Amino acid sequence: MNNNFKISNIKEKFHQFGYKYTGQRQLVLDVLSAHLGSHLSSNDICELLKQKQINIGQSTVYRTLVMLEKMQIVQGTNFEDGFTRYELVNDNEEHTHHHLICTKCGSITDIKSDLLEDLEQYIVDNYDFMIKDHRLKFFGLCKNCKDKE
Amino acid sequence: MNNNFKISNIKEKFHQFGYKYTGQRQLVLDVLSAHLGSHLSSNDICELLKQKQINIGQSTVYRTLVMLEKMQIVQGTNFEDGFTRYELVNDNEEHTHHHLICTKCGSITDIKSDLLEDLEQYIVDNYDFMIKDHRLKFFGLCKNCKDKE
DNA sequence: AGTATAATGAAACTGACATGCATTTTCAAA
DNA sequence: TTTGAAAATGCATGTCAGTTTCATTATACT
Numbered sequence: 001m002n003n004n005f006k007i008s009n010i011k012e013k014f015h016q017f018g019y020k021y022t023g024q025r026q027l028v029l030d031v032l033s034a035h036l037g038s039h040l041s042s043n044d045i046c047e048l049l050k051q052k053q054i055n056i057g058q059s060t061v062y063r064t065l066v067m068l069e070k071m072q073i074v075q076g077t078n079f080e081d082g083f084t085r086y087e088l089v090n091d092n093e094e095h096t097h098h099h100l101i102c103t104k105c106g107s108i109t110d111i112k113s114d115l116l117e118d119l120e121q122y123i124v125d126n127y128d129f130m131i132k133d134h135r136l137k138f139f140g141l142c143k144n145c146k147d148k149e
Numbered sequence: 150m151n152n153n154f155k156i157s158n159i160k161e162k163f164h165q166f167g168y169k170y171t172g173q174r175q176l177v178l179d180v181l182s183a184h185l186g187s188h189l190s191s192n193d194i195c196e197l198l199k200q201k202q203i204n205i206g207q208s209t210v211y212r213t214l215v216m217l218e219k220m221q222i223v224q225g226t227n228f229e230d231g232f233t234r235y236e237l238v239n240d241n242e243e244h245t246h247h248h249l250i251c252t253k254c255g256s257i258t259d260i261k262s263d264l265l266e267d268l269e270q271y272i273v274d275n276y277d278f279m280i281k282d283h284r285l286k287f288f289g290l291c292k293n294c295k296d297k298e
Numbered sequence: 299a300g301t302a303t304a305a306t307g308a309a310a311c312t313g314a315c316a317t318g319c320a321t322t323t324t325c326a327a328a
Numbered sequence: 329t330t331t332g333a334a335a336a337t338g339c340a341t342g343t344c345a346g347t348t349t350c351a352t353t354a355t356a357c358t
């Protein structure tokens with residue numbers, strides 16, 4: 001899957017939702033693409049744009065992120081540090097992936113695999129609950145911090 | 150395990166941490182005990198106390214909850230509804246339990262079982278991460294809302 | 299009792315999130 | 329192209345849970 005295909009894909013999604021693919025929205029997406037693997041807050045994105053001499057109103061960035069999340073282009077996560085942090089959603093992922101959060105240095109690592117099938121089946125069987133998505137975070141020490149202890 | 154034992158246990162914890170077991174702190178714990186299974190925000194607790202003609206400053210309730218969480222007597226969780234909600238920790242639980250959150254009616258159901266052992270082992274083996282705790286939330290439709298669809 | 303230390307709570311502050319509104323931009327129909 | 333309704337933008341401002349300040353009060357140890 002090349003980059004052009006992905007962009008036209010996203011443009012199409014905007015269209016499907018009746019949103020316009022404006023310059024500002026594209027720039028927000030650019031920043032997110034340029035920082036794959038990072039988890040950026042609304043403010044982070046504003047700052048990164050400022051570094052490139054680009055000024056977009058914070059409310060525009062905020063509204064763009066809400067919009068992108070509605071379209072399932074990005075995913076926002078609360079890492080209990082006071083900010084909602086966003087990252088691009090991997091198209092292959094059916095569900096939200098998981099995060100390893102180091103309680104010492106704050107680093108966040110994505111885990112791609114989805115090993116919750118057994119537990120989900122258990123919940124469906126025992127709680128009669130229709131699961132649509134999940135959020136799973138592990139807190140602990142990353143390799144670096146663990147070695148330093 | 151009877152109630153008295155539990156309270157003397159908590160008193161002891163306060164002492165261990167160098168905190169005083171004051172009337173206000175006891176009242177906050179009373180409210181939490183009286184609503185096992187609920188997930189109360191700081192404000193919920195203030196309101197429930199007011200209903201009993203008891204007025205405790207919101208900052209005292211807030212500080213008490215932070216303190217109780219530090220002592221691992223309560224656990225605060227962010228359910229993405231704008232509030233941190235607290236519940237008493239079950240002494241038997243080694244890790245945080247899980248939550249089923251209905252995206253329609255907002256009901257929250259606890260899941261006692263801990264079925265993450267396999268996944269935790271996978272993470273330890275593959276990511277060299279020392280897991281201390283986790284937070285797992287499932288979003289979807291509860292039995293009632295599912296039936297109404 | 300006297301004193302040092304901690305707790306309390308009213309009030310004010312903080313900061314992320316959210317919105318109102320005047321202006322600007324977009325896009326499709328003319 | 330031109331045009332105009334609808335959408336987007338961004339400044340300014342509002343909101344509110346969470347947090348801190350500080351004067352007062354309570355607690356515990358000598």
